[in-house]
Amino acid sequence: MSPALAAAAPGTVKVELRDVGLRYFGREGETEALAGISLGVDAGEFVSIIGQSGCGKSTLLSLVAGIMAPTRGEVLVDGRPVRGPDPRVGYMLQQDYLFEWRTILENTLLGAQIQGLDPQMARDRAVMLLSRYGLAKFMDHLPRQLSGGMRQRVALARTLCTDPDVVLLDEPFSALDSQTRIAIADEIADILRREKKTAILVTHDIAEAIGMADRVIVLSRRPGRVKSTHAIQFASSGASRPSPMQARNAVEFNGYFNRLWQELEVHVEG
Amino acid sequence: MSRADAVPGSRGDAASPSAAYRHFLRTELRARVLVRAAQAGLLLAFLVAWEFAPRYGLVNPMFTSYPSALWPTFLGLLKATANQPGILEHAASTVMATVVGFSGAMLVGVIVAAALWWWKRLYLVLDPFLVVANAMPKIAFVPIFYIWLGATLSIYGMALAISVFITILMLHAGFEGVDANKIKLAQTFGASRWQVLRMVVLPGSVPTLIAALKVNTGLALVGVVVGEFQSANLGLGYLIQYGSQVFKLDIVMTAITLLAVLSALMYLAIAALERRVMARR
CATH class of the missing domain: 1.10.3720.10 (MetI-like)
Incomplete structure (x- = not known):
């Protein structure tokens, strides 16, 4: 199960959901959050999932991360059913949630410590990641001394420090101001592609979804179902994929945007 | 906290504070001194009252001492x-x-x-x-x-x-x-x-x-x-x-x-x- 090996097999299905459904139970009744979701994400692929708030996007990620279990169907990573949190899957939450009592380096090491990885190797990797993201000078600082964009880069380093194959992103930029948001999205998309991670991004920002992903999946309103899937290709940019920022200027961008906008708009009226 | 450059919340170049900034610092200091002085004054007033109230027969010294x-x-x-x-x-x-x-x-x-x-x-x-x-x-x-x-x-x-x-x-x-x-x-x-x-x-x-x-x-x-x-x-x-x-x-x-x-x-x-x-x- 070496990550290098898993990443070296493009085209194989990395994450698969088979007829997944989820119901919440509460005193007021039961809520059907997700229904009949079937989808696959290939190794090394970047998929965005969009939908309106309350459509179960975040729940879907929690299922893949193994911190929730579906009430129907199966979630598979590398063909094996997910039974709980798995070191192969990393999760970036809506905010950085850095621990204010830990230094930047200690925050980066959180996952490695929980998973009991070799401390020296984890430390070397954390230092390497932080240096690569321009945070070498801040390793011994506390989170409150860093700006929002820097904190989000630390959160990425924390996620990647345990070297997961799959990275789940739950609107990880929503707490940032709009300029930082675009810059960080650029950086993170670039990093995840270079490291050949399989990525699933959940967002309600259509431009972000198009800019970062190879494929955009639209979820319907509650209960969330796969409404449509859109392959995102920028033939105008040549062989290499444009960055999210460049993508906004590509000729194809508006076409994708309008199509997805209409897909979402239908639900507002319905 | 150690000094760090380019960190939000850290102080800028403090080599030549402006007149307005010096004024701000003076006002701050004065406020702090005033609070301390008021606290000391309150304690002193309490002790003085305690000392002299029994002496002038306002309360029975048997009950309060000095x-x-x-x-x-x-x-x-x-x-x-x-x-x-x-x-x-x-x-x-x-x-x-x-x-x-x-x-x-x-x-x-x-x-x-x-x-x-x-x-x-x-x-x-x-x-x-x-x-x-x-x-x-x-x-x-x-x-x-x-x-x-x-x-x-x-x-x-x-x-x-x-x-x-x-x-x-x-x-x-x-x-x-x-x-x-x-x-x-x-x-x-x-x-x-x-x-x-x-x-x-x-x-x-x-x-x-x-x-x-x-x-x-x-x-x-x-x-x-x-x-x-x-x-x-x-x-x-x-x-x-x-x-x-x-x-x-x-x-x-x-x-x-x-x-x-x-x-x-x-x-x-x-x-x-x-x-x-x-x-x-």
């Missing part, structure tokens, strides 16, 4: 007599019992609050009992504690009893108040419940721990003094009781003043601890 009488009384009480230890020995006994009381309350509080966090059902069952136990006037148990635990242990017992329930309630509320998303984050890495407690809940509750410490030090001191009223032949509570029985208000007032000084010292110690811990946040 501040000026305290120091000679204190010096006189320093020496142990045949049937009475020195006042510092009394104070040491009170401090010792207080420290044991609040340390015990913290220890028991953390363990019980963690157990209540761990087993939510246990909390649901015990919650009303804890609230009532906290609201009960524990002082009502002083005579019973004396019978059950004996002269010395009943003082420790009272210090613990009076401070432990509020500590449990405060800490449990703090544990439950730790950001659920931080716990979720740890869980995405596969953290066990024990790891969540050790790496998220406990370190995340340090401000609550300090707040609880502040509350239960004061309460433990109350418990000790009340316990000493009843049962001891040592401690400032005993000295107060003894002084009032032989109608020597000088002794009572000296012991009370010493208690005030001890409270202030404990407050300063906790404030120093708080500053040290909070520097990490």
Whole structure:
């Protein structure tokens, strides 16, 4: 199960959901959050999932991360059913949630410590990641001394420090101001592609979804179902994929945007 | 905090502060000095009133003694007599019992609050009992504690009893108040419940721990003094009781003043601890 090996097999299905459904139970009744979701994400692929708030996007990620279990169907990573949190899957939450009592380096090491990885190797990797993201000078600082964009880069380093194959992103930029948001999205998309991670991004920002992903999946309103899937290709940019920022200027961008906008708009009226 | 460049919140180049900035600093300083002066003035006014009200016959000096009488009384009480230890020995006994009381309350509080966090059902069952136990006037148990635990242990017992329930309630509320998303984050890495407690809940509750410490030090001191009223032949509570029985208000007032000084010292110690811990946040 070496990550290098898993990443070296493009085209194989990395994450698969088979007829997944989820119901919440509460005193007021039961809520059907997700229904009949079937989808696959290939190794090394970047998929965005969009939908309106309350459509179960975040729940879907929690299922893949193994911190929730579906009430129907199966979630598979590398063909094996997910039974709980798995070191192969990393999760970036809506905010950085850095621990204010830990230094930047200690925050980066959180996952490695929980998973009991070799401390020296984890430390070397954390230092390497932080240096690569321009945070070498801040390793011994506390989170409150860093700006929002820097904190989000630390959160990425924390996620990647345990070297997961799959990275789940739950609107990880929503707490940032709009300029930082675009810059960080650029950086993170670039990093995840270079490291050949399989990525699933959940967002309600259509431009972000198009800019970062190879494929955009639209979820319907509650209960969330796969409404449509859109392959995102920028033939105008040549062989290499444009960055999210460049993508906004590509000729194809508006076409994708309008199509997805209409897909979402239908639900507002319905 | 070390100086760091390009860090939000860090100060800019302080080499040549502008006139407006110097004015701002002066105003700040003046405000701080004024507060300190007002505090000192208030204390002085209190002492002056206490000194001169009995002298001019406004109150009976038998009942209040004088501040000026305290120091000679204190010096006189320093020496142990045949049937009475020195006042510092009394104070040491009170401090010792207080420290044991609040340390015990913290220890028991953390363990019980963690157990209540761990087993939510246990909390649901015990919650009303804890609230009532906290609201009960524990002082009502002083005579019973004396019978059950004996002269010395009943003082420790009272210090613990009076401070432990509020500590449990405060800490449990703090544990439950730790950001659920931080716990979720740890869980995405596969953290066990024990790891969540050790790496998220406990370190995340340090401000609550300090707040609880502040509350239960004061309460433990109350418990000790009340316990000493009843049962001891040592401690400032005993000295107060003894002084009032032989109608020597000088002794009572000296012991009370010493208690005030001890409270202030404990407050300063906790404030120093708080500053040290909070520097990490």
